[in-house]
Amino acid sequence: MTTKIFQIGFNKCGTLSIHDFLVENGIRSVHYLKGELANIIFENHKNGRDLLTGLDEYDAFSDMESLNTDGFQYVADDLYKELHQTYPNAIFILNTRPVDDWINSRLRHGGGSYLDRYRCILDKTKDEIVDVWRKQYHQHVANVLSYFSKHSDAQFIHLDLATCQPNDLGLFLQKAGISLTQLSLPHAHKSPGKKLPEKKQHLSNLLDAACYFKDDGSDVSESLLLAALKIDPTNIYVKHKLDNKQTSLVKYWSRKIKFIFGDNQ
Numbered sequence: 559m560t561t562k563i564f565q566i567g568f569n570k571c572g573t574l575s576i577h578d579f580l581v582e583n584g585i586r587s588v589h590y591l592k593g594e595l596a597n598i599i600f601e602n603h604k605n606g607r608d609l610l611t612g613l614d615e616y617d618a619f620s621d622m623e624s625l626n627t628d629g630f631q632y633v634a635d636d637l638y639k640e641l642h643q644t645y646p647n648a649i650f651i652l653n654t655r656p657v658d659d660w661i662n663s664r665l666r667h668g669g670g671s672y673l674d675r676y677r678c679i680l681d682k683t684k685d686e687i688v689d690v691w692r693k694q695y696h697q698h699v700a701n702v703l704s705y706f707s708k709h710s711d712a713q714f715i716h717l718d719l720a721t722c723q724p725n726d727l728g729l730f731l732q733k734a735g736i737s738l739t740q741l742s743l744p745h746a747h748k749s750p751g752k753k754l755p756e757k758k759q760h761l762s763n764l765l766d767a768a769c770y771f772k773d774d775g776s777d778v779s780e781s782l783l784l785a786a787l788k789i790d791p792t793n794i795y796v797k798h799k800l801d802n803k804q805t806s807l808v809k810y811w812s813r814k815i816k817f818i819f820g821d822n823q
Contacts, residue, residue, distance in 0.1 A: 561736065562610075562645045563587070563618035566634035566702060567653035568695060570663040572719050573621040575744055576653060579727065580618045583738045588616040593624035596631050600624070603637060609644055627678040627798050635698050639705060642712060649734055650712065651727070652702050655719045657695050661688055670758050674765070674795040683766040761789045768799070 563585070565576050573589065580587035588595060595613075599622060602611045613619070622633035633641075642650065654660075665673055665684070676687050706714040715730045728741030768782040780800070787796050 560617045561734070562648040563651065563731075563736075564634075564638070564641055564645075564648055565618075565620035565622075565651045565653055566638045566641075567651070567717075568632075568634070568660065568698070569621050569623055570660055570667060571653045571655045572717075572743075573653065576651065576717075576727070577618070577620045579740075579743050580620075582744075583736075583740060585618050585736070586616050587618035587620065588613065590621040590623065593626065595619065596622045596624035596633050599633050599637065600631050603640065609637065609641060625672070625675050625679075627675065627794065630676075630679055635694070638702060642705075642709065646712070648713065649731065649736070650706065650714045651717055652699070652706075652715070653717045653719065654699060657692060659720075660695065661691055664691065670762060671794065673762070674793060677765060677769070677795040678798045681769065681772065683769045684762055685766075686769075757789060761786055761793065764789070765793075765795060 563580065565573055567573070569590075577587050577589035598612050599609050602609050610616075610619075619633075624631040638650070641648065665688075667673075673684060673687065676682075676690075680687060680690065682690070703716065706712050713734050715727065717727055722743075724743050725741040727743050728738055732738055732741070764782050764786040768779045768786065771779040771782065783796050783799055786793060787800070790796070
């Protein structure tokens with residue numbers, strides 16, 4: 559069986575660069591698939607199947623994350639032990655970067671839409687979500703390093719993008735028996751991106767305020783969401799919150815009508 563390769567660091571830590579490097583070396587690598595990669599693996603785990611069922615055409619796997627308004631699934635965080643137990647001869651790459659750079663990259667990702675999807679899930683302010691990310695990052699890195707320190711026979715590399723050399727991954731893979739045509743990892747040291755545009759920053763401030771007022775029983779939160787909608791009519795968090803509010807009102811009046819007039823209405 560061909561050696562499997564799993565990238566088990568977070569997104570926004572050079573996952574696409576790693577994927578491109580593997581593809582350029584003729585390795586059958588798959589990246590993200592708009593969340594379906596993670597969904598398939600979690601569905602296999604839920605149903606007791608081999609974790610890679612349905613993914614036979616691939617040998618390398620990166621950015622195994624699924625994030626939507628219903629929730630969050632991250633294979634590298636939750637299933638790396640199961641992957642190692644199922645594929646003990648596989649190669650595992652823990653890709654990291656300085657945590658503040660990583661957080662800022664996530665905040666900018668998709669022009670802020672990545673943050674908004676997290677708002678849908680957690681219903682928290684930007685600063686609160688940043689705290690969640692920071693804790694999750696440190697905990698995951700510590701857990702992975704601890705786990706693989708106890709499995710010294712595993713083929714594991716910690717690839718810190720801030721300190722690694724461009725050919726560190728290539729040399730490691732060669733030593734593990736992977737045939738490569740090039741050793742240098744492209745774009746491993748990208749410069750920090752720009753701040754969000756002023757309009758996006760205003761939108762983020764409105765959404766933070768809406769989170770602060772969400773439980774006070776007034777219409778302040780809704781007014782803030784409506785103001786945000788004028789800035790960005792397609793914002794997923796705003797639509798999610800307003801749709802949920804509308805659904806709650808419909809359910810409330812449906813129950814009220816049944817109570818007043820009976821179930822025949």
